[in-house]
Amino acid sequence: MYKEFLPVTENTPSLTLAEGNTPLILSEYLSHLANATVYLKYEGANPTGSFKDRGMVLAVAKAKELGARVVVCASTGNTSASAAAYAARAGMRAVVLIPDGYVALGKLAQAMVYGADIIAIRGNFDDALQRVRDIAEPAGMTIVNSINPYRLDGQQSAAFEICDALGSAPDQLYIPVGNAGNISAYWKGFRAYLKAGRISSVPQMCGFQAAGAAALVHGQPVSHPETFATAIRIGKPASGTLALEAARESHGGIWAVTDDDIREAYRTIAREGIFAEPGSAASVAGFLQRVRSGAVDKGSTVVCVLTGNGLKDPDTAMSIQPSPARVVDNSQQAVLDAIGGSL
Ligand code: F0G
Secondary structure (H helix, E strand, O other): OOHHHOOOOOOOOOOOOOOOOOOEEEOHHHHHHHOOEEEEEEHHHOOOOEOHHHHHHHHHHHHHHOOOOEEEEEOOOHHHHHHHHHHHHHOOEEEEEEEOOOOOHHHHHHHHHOOOEEEEEOOOHHHHHHHHHHHHHHHOOEEOOOOOHHHHHHHOHHHHHHHHHHOOOOOEEEEEOOOOHHHHHHHHHHHHHHHOOOOOOOOEEEEEEEHHHOHHHHOOOOOOOOOOOHHHOOOOOOOHHHHHHHHHHOOOEEEEEOHHHHHHHHHHHHOOOOOEOHHHHHHHHHHHHHHHOOOOOOOOEEEEEEOEEHHHOHHHHHHHOOOOOOOOOOOHHHHHHHOOOOO
């Protein structure tokens, strides 16, 4: 679809799971709150349930084009699910390194079912990425983390879609920051669209890290990153420099949101019928923070990126509501009693 903006040639194998074209959903609640027009870019609608598919399809196709048989990545869960799916689709093998005990259940299930070799290391994501860098070349495997430039190239498509849907760029883009690839890819995409004359302005890029893993906010790596939003539990963002450039050049910034802020945002969007995983909700948490501090202009157009599907992390969903179902006898009266008899 956006081939002219991508390094695809006649030698690139055709590979797709129909990624992209995700919904841009108007949030009436957030729009009302900020006196602005606020959209949620729902990346959970991608084939493996996260934005990673946009870049992974290209990274795996290019790896295949160049003769690789095995792809490898470190992951907090979504990259591994996506790498496993596209490798399966391309008839290749995927090896994924994950931080033991810190990957949401649904993501682990995906990598397993798609047939990846899963190695859980005693360490965090940053350690896993270092091990991937150590082993990939000697073992003849292609790295498909976002340090692979094709990942960022492919992920530009989300920025293109937003501009095409709105007819222009939004004024501000809110986005979670983990390993810092996605904010860099969006910025690359907006600049490419500007250069091609498809838009006449670019948005302020507003990135948000979890407070316990806010290396870019503090200007130094975090050796023991902590947050319940495991997708962004990263202390040494590989694309940190690009992300900081995006923030600076666009007159935006990178800020921290607490786990409580993220939980509040997670519930807020769910009340509008939108289920996104905790890491995703960091964008909305950041938006709410900036509405409170008066940094969102009235009448502006805003997009918050929801990077992954809420179904990926059922444990967090269930832990937020301690007693989800009330078990009653199988009778009309028991059911009416349970709901207070008032319908
Ligand atoms: N949101 C979700 C749901 C993610 O899975 C990630 C990253 C991010 C946001 C942050 O994006 O890294 O480009 O800044 N997940 C990676 C993974 C690290 O392994 O799945 P980023």
